Amino acid sequence: MSSGTEHEDRFRRIYAANFEALLAYAVRRVAQHEDAADVVAEVFLVAWRRARELPPDDEIRLWLYGVARRVLANHHRGGTRRERLGERLRQRLTGGTAPAAAGIADPGLEVPQRLAVRAALARLGDTDREVLTLTVWEGLQPREVAEVLGLSAAVVRTRLSRARTRLRELIGDDPQAPGHVFDVLTVPAPEEGR
Template sequence: MTSDERFRRIYAAHFDALLAYAIRRVEQPEDAADVVAEAFVVVWRRRGDVPPDDEVRMWLYGVARRVLANHHRGRARRDRLGERLRQRLRAVVPTDPGSDVPHRLVLRAALARLSALDREVLMLTFWEGLEPREIATVLGLSAPTVRARLSRARRRLRELVGHDLGPPGHELGVRTGRTPEEGR
């Protein structure tokens, strides 16, 4: 019997037992299927090392056990990485000035009316905290050009937004009237 035929015979004879073994040791059934598939990849690669038939079942459990250990370590690493990323996002998101502006819809609409370059200069300045010389490097422009664009973009944004955005909740194009309580 060739090693390929023996592998097929071992696979057919032990697949269900290995799957049951893995299902009882992982949180998601999909993970068990991945563990068994990886275990049989190891068996395929090590076809020449597979013990005699009376020892193969225990050897397969040992292979599956090591694959499971790798699976659990990988899951723990992904969980730790995910937590670090969530912490970084929590630290970064609140510093977005756009989220603090009660009239962000008005601001975003005004930004959309600016040229792409002026919008990028403003965003790099206020949201990313870059200096004109740093923005010049990012955009491939000279620092004096960035300062001129920044000045022009600020002026244009002020024209589009105005100095007073109105009472909280105001949206462009929506007319509201005073409630009787407000008139007192």
């Protein structure tokens, strides 16, 4: 089998094994669910371009999460620029008064519990929020989160504890209170050896 075919086969295996997890990761981090597909496509484009440099199979998922973080950062920066440009164009077209946005919101985003969690998560620092969501939503162990974020596992464990405490302060401890729909506060961190 040729080297090119081996790389293509490996890429197909990587894609099949990681697509759903990366899509879930992206959906949780973009305002419009349609954007998640673009983010995942960009992640796999990077992986395809760097096929000969990819880490071993047991490390690839964490590498892909790291790429996804950078793609999302670029996506958010681009979105901010597009919003500013759109606002300037609306003001120019309407003579200085911009009409209300006519976009259709995702009905799931209107659920009060989800809004409460999103608002609370937005009040956390970027690293604390990412440590918490990688642990709870993506099911990564602290040592894996550490690898994705370029931190030590001890720092991740400390930040995870601090993030959960801060989230409890923002939302409250009542499991019936809005926000517990994602189980962010109640899902234990995966067990791992230290």
